[in-house]
Amino acid sequence: MTESVWFHVDMDAFYASVEQLDNPAYRDKPVIVGGLGNRGVVSACSYEARAFGVHSALPMYRARKLCPQAIYVRPRMERYSEMSQEVIALLKEFSPTVQQISIDEAFLDMTGTERLYGKPRQAAMLLKNRIKNELGLTLSVGIGASRFIAKMASGYDKPDGLCRISVGNEQWFIDTIGLKKLFGIGEATLATLKHHSITTPAQVREFSLEHLKSLLGESGGLYLYQACRGIDPGVHTGITKSRSISTENTFSTDLDNEEELFRHLLNMSHDVMFRALQEGLYSSTVAIKVRFSDFTTVSAQRALDHPLYSGEQIYEVAKELLRSRWRPPKKVRLLGVGLYAVTEEGPPIQQELFDDPYRRKGELEKAVLSLRSKGRSIQKASLLEEDEK
Template sequence: MQPVIFHVDMDAFYAAIEVLDHPEYKGKCLIIGGLSKRSVVSTASYEARTFGVHSAMPMTQALRLCPHALVVKPRMERYSQMSGKVMEILRQFSSDVMQISIDEAFLDMSGTNRLFGLPRQAGERLKAEVHAQTGLTISVGIGPSRFIAKMASDYDKPNGLCRVSPGKEQAFIDAVGLKKLWGVGKVTQTMLAKHHITTTEELRSYSETTLENLFGRSMGHFLYLAGRGIDPGIFKEESKSHSISTETTFIEDVTTKDVLEQTLLAMSHEIMFRALEEKQMGRTIALKLRFPDFTTTSIQITPQSNLYSAEQIYHYALQMLQQKWQEGTPLRLIGLGLHQLYSGDRPLQEELFADPYEKKRKLEQVVLQLQKQGKSVCKATNLKSVEE
């Protein structure tokens, strides 16, 4: 049986939800983020993207590119709640759903023809169901591997559907081109160009040994496989019952602390609200960093105190970042995860004295319930990185 993998990407997710809740925003250049000098863009509507605005861009730069944009503060609780609705729909189509961020997931649709039709038909049904139940559009990529499905979902955005049949991987890679090959950013493109590699066909003319000699073992191995349309194993399966994680691959390598801090802040809220939705608590926090040469490092911490709040996760995430990253060092990917999960709203080991973070968890639960009822409410926080 040939594997059939779907990659679902929610189109401009944060911005789409703001338009859904505020129809007057429709058609406008919308940027989700704060307004302080240290702010970065969380996401932007497609109207704003035509001006060159993208996620993780400093807000000051974004507003220079698009000075007439409307800036809206992010509402992670609302986004998490809508993400949960979409994931529920995905699980109606597949028992094997791998959520990799608040707005992305893989589905293993192998052998589901009798239930949902051929892959393209199943993709159309999935898109229609998500739109009918949430009002949101998604792009679906279909391929024989996660790597190909991931790129296919980006091929025809927004509201796209692209299927790459088995045996057509190299042809698809060539159609996408080296500049849009997943994982090959501007820095890598510059390095390749120095060796006169500007197309995927030219990339395939080099042996794996040569590429590893030129670019190092990790990058060389990745380029050898990616140029042939072979999944390099970037998206590895994690036990769904033991972790809730998210990761962000930056459009451009990030070297500044402010961007990473605010990315981790959003991630901390994302995974905590996902944990609240799923009625899970965790014992361990893990941080993953990937550098431009594709080397990856990770670190985890299991605090003695119970993990109640997004602010706790963020606190420990910053500690781990300080241990593993030096400001100015380029990063291409950052990931954050909550591991060793167990079901329930109460910790396995009760505290002798009241934990102040427990009150914050209760507040987050209240906010999440209000969001489910369609009420617009934001959770206040005293973190310095959050914009006033």
């Protein structure tokens, strides 16, 4: 049986690297991309800027204090998207199966390509050299027998790195990187494990699946049980266009009015739903992100047992999540909402779903999307401000 070979390609400091590529004077200098106002945040930064402690999501005013000599530029999303498409086009020359999961990341199924490009490490070097020579960008490549291992391997030797984890060495690799760098393990899970004196993958493996489920829930326990053994938990299965669809809004003035925050949440929920419809994607998991005036950030998500069909469904779940994380008079600086674990695989058709009011609303939103695609200006009344109605 042919051994599976997956590459995970991760472009190095992508936005900042594109800026350095287009502006030779920026090369080898700290470059910071993001909103330039006092309330802006860092979207991306070059490795030269990271040496000063700058990182993505850092408030821009703090970045200026850490690295005042940096070159500050606004994001040029159209240009980054253009370069991303060129990278993906080149990747498709190496494999018919390319799964783009973000603007600067993709998986390649390289199984059975050894006769064309040589052994995996040789093929990865060929790919890296072509992207560097033809597009002027560097990237890091992780190689493994699963997407899960390849994803973590690509981050092991950045920037411009190459890391292959051979079959049989997965558990050793998991022990080497530790729980904090284990993909899919967040701060809440780490805190729970630490509370029970579990701080390493090896310690996790000492517990039974049933015990881990009792600590982290059914899905969380199973995920950790598999992940710490180097077994792919299947987090990328079926995800071929995007692992998430999200949007966020940084307010010009911090908000503490519930009605106003809910209006923003409703607008963003419909925006996310329309984008999912445009891409033909499905999800049953809603997440929110809230950043307060003191820059502390919290998040929450909820997985439903049925697919989401409308923006109003997303809104209702997001509203509950927001209420669980925020209470006035605490002021909100940023609010975001998104769909996670998105997939192209549609939900099974069941007769009772045809009477579901949310599904009918979903059909309405598809009709609105169709009109928009034909150049018609149309917006749901619930999204209009009072003076527009």
